[in-house]
Amino acid sequence: MATVRGACLRLLLFLFATLAFAQPAWAKVEVEFHSFNGSLFFGRYPHTFVVFRGKLDDTGQTIDENFGFTAKHVGPSILTGPVEGEIYVEQRKWIEKTNRHFTVTVDDVTYRKMRTEVDFWGNHPGKFYDLDRNNCISFVGKIAEMAGLKVDFPHDLMRKPRAWLNHIAELNPQLHAKAING
Numbered sequence: 001m002a003t004v005r006g007a008c009l010r011l012l013l014f015l016f017a018t019l020a021f022a023q024p025a026w027a028k029v030e031v032e033f034h035s036f037n038g039s040l041f042f043g044r045y046p047h048t049f050v051v052f053r054g055k056l057d058d059t060g061q062t063i064d065e066n067f068g069f070t071a072k073h074v075g076p077s078i079l080t081g082p083v084e085g086e087i088y089v090e091q092r093k094w095i096e097k098t099n100r101h102f103t104v105t106v107d108d109v110t111y112r113k114m115r116t117e118v119d120f121w122g123n124h125p126g127k128f129y130d131l132d133r134n135n136c137i138s139f140v141g142k143i144a145e146m147a148g149l150k151v152d153f154p155h156d157l158m159r160k161p162r163a164w165l166n167h168i169a170e171l172n173p174q175l176h177a178k179a180i181n182g
Contacts, residue, residue: 028055029054029055029105030054030103030105031051031106032053033144033165034051034095034099035161035164037182047136048161049088050067052067052114052115054105069122069135070086078129081130082130084126084128084129101162101165101169102172104148113146121139121142133158140161149175166180
């Protein structure tokens with residue numbers, strides 16, 4: 001009797017192990033939404049950007065990258081109208097010092113669409129950056145929409161990345177994100 005019970009137990013363990021390894025890779029890409037408060041000491045203005053981290057299901061490729069949209073040259077001209085823009089990649093040391101507002105998980109297809117959008121913003125010819133209409137908030141808002149989030153752009157928040165991301169968190173209670181102050 002003990003031999004039959006032991007054989008059954010071994011068979012169950014074997015089946016469990018086989019099924020566990022036969023399952024999909026459980027890969028995912030997480031999209032983190034960050035804001036940077038800015039600092040006069042470091043010459044940085046308030047900013048928002050996204051961080052992609054994870055692994056693609058179909059290829060197993062590890063993803064660890066970040067993108068924000070900013071003016072190519074910061075100067076008085078950004079106050080008077082559109083200027084050339086560029087995709088900006090944050091240094092790792094700065095990412096750890098920013099406000100992470102919330103994170104969403106996306107599939108491979110959505111991630112690739114988001115990366116195509118990043119390339120669109122980065123390669124757009126001419127004067128595409130506009131402080132009040134097409135800035136870092138606009139860029140991050142497009143990525144948030146692609147993730148299925150409800151997004152809007154109140155005029156009074158278009159130069160306030162932290163307040164804007166707090167607003168987006170309020171519009172999307174399923175995120176369970178808490179407002180970041182200070």
